[in-house]
Amino acid sequence: MRFDFIKCHGSGNDFPLIDARAIDLDDATWGGVARALADRAGPVGGDGLLLLTRGDDRHAFGMRMFNADGSEAETCLNGLRCVARAGFEALGIEAASVKLMRSSAEVARDAALASGVYTVRETVGPAEIDTAGWPLRIDRATTIEQVVAPLSSEMAFTAVAMPNPHFVAFVDTIDEATLVALGEKCEAAPDWLPHRANVSFAQVIDSATLFVRTFERGVGLTDSCGSAMAASVVAAGLTGRIAFGTEIAVLNAGGLVRGRAGDDLIVRLSGNTTFEWRGSAEVDAGRSRAGGLTIAGHCDDEIAAWAALADSILQRR
Known part of the structure; x- marks a missing residue:
């Protein structure tokens, strides 16, 4: 063909x-x-x-x-x-x-x-924070800046679906080797995460700027993932790092988008x-x-x- x-x-x-x-x-x-x-x-x-x-x-x-x-x-x-x-x-x-x-x-x-x-400009959502549909088989319905024990016993994640599933961790510095290791753990489709998920590390640069690095399900470490950037904007609001309604510059290895999430979890990205x-x-x-x-x-x-x-x-x- x-x-x-x-x-x-x-x-x-x-x-x-x-x-x-x-x-x-x-x-x-x-x-x-x-x-x-x-x-x-x-x-x-x-x-x-x-x-x-x-x-x-x-x-x-x-x-x-x-x-x-x-x-x-x-x-x-x-x-x-x-x-x-x-x-x-x-x-x-x-x-x-x-x-x-x-x-x-x-x-x-x-x-x-x-x-x-x-x-x-794209408008999507509302983002979903109930992880039953992923399915994420742990002992709670939502995960907002909490340890996901099967994934890591040390790092805290926020779980958001856009509607594809994302784990977002806020970090001071991005360790790509750790990100890849966590992404590959999800990529293996373990019993607790049979449909896999994307994993992102996000840095807060200032009150209106994020930098996001993602291991994308089915792709691997990628320069950019739009739904991961949207999930990170939502996660920043859910964790109180950047207020809902703030227009955020979301930087990544491939460029940037402008993003904004409301407290209704509707997300707007322009890129x-x-x-x-x-x-x-x-x-x-x-x-x-x-x-x-x-x-x-x-x-x-x-x-x-x-x-x-x-x-x-x-x-x-």
Whole structure:
């Protein structure tokens, strides 16, 4: 099968994006396509695969996201912005309701983060703090800055679903080796966490700035995870570190988003959706391999605009 796609990223979280509104494949095949196109050793690479899908009576269009390991995620907020832009351009609109796996989101074109940076605002939630549906099999229904004994006997976590599950720990310094070890413990799908979860370390830089580093379920250590940044904004409010209603700059290894959570746990994120290049590739979904890459064109102005913003972010840390 040959697929046309856009290589894009939201805050450094990069994906091939396929307009799949007229493509009908089963989940197993899409999982194979994701493994092929997202393979970092292959011709494309990415943190996963994004699909722009058909809408319905309530939604202008839909989104699906497959992780690099072929598993499907409930949502991906960095990816949602990219799909939103593709949907806007396909339909000639600038705001929409989007159908997700188990929920909906509102998206709209927003004021640019910087000159030349296409920016989308996404509204999701409310975030869920009852972990029964994860399921998280420990002896309490909610976890707000508490030890999760099977995960760590020392660190305190806040558990938030966006609706994909996240553990957020606030730390003074980010130890990536520890983060990876905890992420891999969740990735193993133990009996107490059979559907796995994302793990983030968050630093409070000041009263309106966070830095977040994430081990993403199905991906591993990633430069950016939109739902993790949303979960961290909620966790900052739940733990009293940053007041609900505050607009927060959420920095990450890939860039930043603007975030705000209300005490109703509705979250608004505004961030980039940068199209880098357009191309096509042959995919053997059964063998999870891609080849025959053809690049139709690069988006040099967008790449340069994002690079300038990213450089300025590095100076803030």
